[in-house]
Every structure is written in C-alpha cells, then in structure tokens.
Amino acid sequence: MSETGATQGLGSEYNPLNSPQLEDPHPFHARARREEPVFFSASLGAWVVTRHADISAVVADTARFSSAEAITVGAAAMPSEVLAVLMDGYPLVPSLVDNDPPAHTRFRSLVSKAFTGRRLAEKEPFIRTLVDELISGFQHEGQVDLFLRFAHPLTSLIIAEMLGIPRSDISSFRRWSDQLATVLAAHGPVDHQVACARGVVEFQRYLASALEEREASPREDLLSDIVSEGQGMQPPMSMAELVSLLMQVLIAGHETTAGLIAGAVEQLLRNPEQLQALRDEPGLAAAVIEEAARMTSPVTAMFRTALEEVEIGGVKIPKGAHVRIVYASANRDEARFHEPERFDVRRPDVKKHLAFGQGLHFCIGAPLARLEARIALEALIRRLPGLRLVPGLTPSFLKSVTLRRLESLEVAWDIKAP
Numbered sequence: 001m002s003e004t005g006a007t008q009g010l011g012s013e014y015n016p017l018n019s020p021q022l023e024d025p026h027p028f029h030a031r032a033r034r035e036e037p038v039f040f041s042a043s044l045g046a047w048v049v050t051r052h053a054d055i056s057a058v059v060a061d062t063a064r065f066s067s068a069e070a071i072t073v074g075a076a077a078m079p080s081e082v083l084a085v086l087m088d089g090y091p092l093v094p095s096l097v098d099n100d101p102p103a104h105t106r107f108r109s110l111v112s113k114a115f116t117g118r119r120l121a122e123k124e125p126f127i128r129t130l131v132d133e134l135i136s137g138f139q140h141e142g143q144v145d146l147f148l149r150f151a152h153p154l155t156s157l158i159i160a161e162m163l164g165i166p167r168s169d170i171s172s173f174r175r176w177s178d179q180l181a182t183v184l185a186a187h188g189p190v191d192h193q194v195a196c197a198r199g200v201v202e203f204q205r206y207l208a209s210a211l212e213e214r215e216a217s218p219r220e221d222l223l224s225d226i227v228s229e230g231q232g233m234q235p236p237m238s239m240a241e242l243v244s245l246l247m248q249v250l251i252a253g254h255e256t257t258a259g260l261i262a263g264a265v266e267q268l269l270r271n272p273e274q275l276q277a278l279r280d281e282p283g284l285a286a287a288v289i290e291e292a293a294r295m296t297s298p299v300t301a302m303f304r305t306a307l308e309e310v311e312i313g314g315v316k317i318p319k320g321a322h323v324r325i326v327y328a329s330a331n332r333d334e335a336r337f338h339e340p341e342r343f344d345v346r347r348p349d350v351k352k353h354l355a356f357g358q359g360l361h362f363c364i365g366a367p368l369a370r371l372e373a374r375i376a377l378e379a380l381i382r383r384l385p386g387l388r389l390v391p392g393l394t395p396s397f398l399k400s401v402t403l404r405r406l407e408s409l410e411v412a413w414d415i416k417a418p
C-alpha cells in the first residue's frame with residue numbers, strides 16, 4: 001500500500017487536534033483497530049499504528065525504529081525569532097526520549113542512578129504534606145478547578161523539590177517550566193513565544209549555576225546526584241547535556257502527572273460504583289491509578305522513525321517514514337483488554353497497559369507519578385466529602401499531538417456549616 005493510496009482510507013478522516021476527536025478520540029481509534037489498524041495520515045505526515053500488539057512490536061524493535069524524532073514530528077517549527085533567542089542559551093541536545101542507543105544508554109544510566117527508590121521513599125512525607133497544604137488552601141471554598149488549583153501546582157512543586165530547587169525560587173521555576181512548554185509546542189503569537197524563549201534561556205542559566213553549585217558543595221538532592229554521576233561518566237557529561245536532560249525530565253514529569261491526577265478523579269466521579277469501591281476499600285487506590293492511566297493515557301502517542309523498510313501489521317512502511325504509536329488506542333484494544341471501554345478498578349490485567357511506554361524508553365518517572373497520584377487521590381477522597389463534578393460543564397482538552405489531558409476540572413463538595 002502506497003502512502004498516497006493509504007490517505008484515501010481512514011487517514012483522511014484522522015483529525016486528533018480538532019472536534020470531535022480532540023474531545024473523544026476513542027470511537028475513531030476503535031474503528032481504526034477494526035478496519036485499518038495501520039494507516040497513513042497526510043496531515044501528520046506519519047503512519048498511525050493503533051493495535052496493542054503492533055505498538056508493542058514497534059517499541060521493542062529499537063534497531064529498526066528510531067526515537068530521534070519522538071517528540072518533534074507534528075510539532076510546529078520554531079519561528080526564527082525564537083531560535084535567535086535560544087542561541088544565547090545552551091544548545092538543546094537529545095537526551096532520553098528523543099535519543100537512541102548508545103547515546104541514550106549514557107543518559108539512561110545516569111538518570112537511573114539518580115532516580116532511585118530511596119530518593120522516592122525520602123520524598124513521600126514531603127508529597128503528603130504538600131497535598132494536604134494545597135487541599136487546606138481551598139477546602140473551605142466548596143468548589144474549585146481541581147486541575148489549576150491542585151494537580152498542576154502539585155506536580156510542578158514535587159518535581160522542583162525532587163531536583164532540590166529552594167522554595168524561594170519555586171515561582172520562577174513554575175513560570176520557566178510553563179515557558180519551556182510554550183517554546184517546545186511553538187504555538188501562539190510569536191511575541192509571546194519570544195518572551196517565553198527568553199525565560200527558557202534564563203532557566204538554562206539557573207540550572208547550570210545550580211549544577212555548578214552542587215558540584216562545589218553536594219547536597220542530598222537529585223541535582224547533586226546528577227552532577228556527580230555525570231562527572232563520573234566517560235566522557236563526562238557536558239553542561240549542555242545535563243541542562244537538556246533536566247529540562248526533559250521536567251517536561252516529561254509535570255503535565256503528564258497533572259493530567260493523570262485530573263483524569264483519575266474525573267473517571268472516578270463519572271463512575272460512582274467504582275468510587276464507592278474505593279471508599280469501601282481504600283487499599284484499591286493504586287489499582288485505581290493504574291486503571292486511570294490505562295483509560296486516560298496522558299501520553300496519548302509518540303513517534304518513531306523507520307530506519308529501513310519495515311512491515312507493521314501487514315502494511316509496508318518505507319524507510320525514513322514517521323510512525324505514530326497511539327498508546328491511547330493500545331490501552332483500549334479489545335484484543336488485549338476485556339470490555340476496554342469500562343473503567344474497572346479491579347481489572348486483573350491492567351498492568352498490560354502501555355500508558356508509561358515499554359522497553360528501552362519505559363517511563364523513568366512511573367514510580368513517582370504513581371506515588372504522587374495515589375497520595376493525591378487518597379487525600380482528595382478523604383478530605384472532600386461528597387466530591388462531585390460540577391454539572392453542565394463540557395470538558396476541554398489540551399491541543400497536543402503527544403499529550404492528552406483535561407484543561408480544567410471543576411469539582412464541588414459538601415462543606416460543613418461553621
């Protein structure tokens with residue numbers, strides 16, 4: 001099947017950034033899995049792969065599918081004014097998600113040493129306190145946008161704390177991380193993108209000076225671990241490599257986890273019998289998060305590039321072609337999951353989901369995301385009695401080719417009379 005021939009099939013109807021697929025892509029994915037599981041999308045310039053088994057095979061085959069363009073296919077090109085500003089900072093070099101072995105292995109081994117279970121366990125009390133502080137900040141209000149007031153600040157503050165960013169710098173850190181997201185997405189007025197690019201350069205300098213500081217006097221934080229591990233590598237990691245790596249960890253770990261928390265709460269509130277199951281058996285919280293990751297797939301899809309002519313699900317893909325692996329579709333594949341559209345917190349094989357990827361690029365932050373989301377959910381259910389969705393609101397979703405998350409989540413609860 002040729003690229004041009006395939007565009008006459010489902011590819012011409014594939015429109016993940018616009019209504020109705022933006023709000024609900026699942027009926028289209030189900031049709032694709034049935035009728036044309038691998039098709040070419042001219043608008044994305046990529047072959048779209050929708051079945052669990054095919055996606056699993058693609059990610060396992062790192063010799064023939066490169067990740068070098070994993071996050072750049074389909075993104076708008078950065079305007080020249082933005083590139084000019086970025087020239088003043090450190091070059092953005094490939095590190096983890098957009099890299100292949102052997103360069104990928106170098107970064108991966110560094111981060112794996114820094115992202116240990118011990119560091120995570122140490123942070124658990126901090127996460128619990130922060131969750132409680134944030135809830136205390138709005139508990140008396142009775143209604144709130146849970147994404148803006150809780151999930152988004154929570155996940156950015158946690159990643160800042162993990163890295164070792166002091167509280168006094170956290171507001172700049174949050175501004176920079178939003179600016180970085182804007183620059184990478186390359187959307188919106190150019191003036192705004194340029195202002196954000198200046199923020200990114202400031203951010204890079206901030207990270208570089210924090211790394212230098214840790215090199216001179218190490219502390220008990222991730223920045224110190226990364227700089228000391230990086231120094232010990234052969235050849236040692238350059239400052240540009242370390243700064244790029246840190247920015248990628250930040251981007252990978254912030255919005256995704258915020259999306260998972262908001263998505264998990266939404267799923268529970270739309271499925272009262274499942275919420276009741278959790279209330280009756282609080283130990284189910286980890287399973288709820290896993291099932292929410294499957295159902296919501298915050299990283300909706302990633303890209304690979306075919307390094308030679310390959311066949312996926314019986315379809316020939318030419319050398320050099322881009323391949324879009326739709327994790328959100330794999331996670332609802334009826335050939336993999338029984339009644340995949342059902343949110344079922346007791347699903348026995350939920351761990352077969354691909355929401356955190358698989359293989360070489362498996363999400364390094366999955367244990368952190370799971371921990372944050374579980375603690376958040378337990379506290380919300382415990383502290384906000386009668387938690388419910390505010391009726392009559394239509395959920396809106398972020399426009400992105402890789403991320404899929406709610407833009408807001410209005411919820412209400414019962415407040416006790418004084």
Ligand code: HEM
Pocket residue numbers: 059067070096097098108159248249250252253254256257260297298299302303327354355356357358360361362363364365366368369
């Ligand atoms: C619910 C939250 C999250 C989801 C759904 C998620 C999802 C994913 C997925 C699907 C991949 C694989 C990408 C691919 O196949 O190319 C990935 C990789 C990655 N994730 Fe996550 N992630 C989450 C949270 C986090 C957190 C909290 C961090 C860090 C603090 C993080 C850091 C990374 C990194 C660094 C990679 C690249 C790993 C590599 O390429 O070797 N993620 N994530």
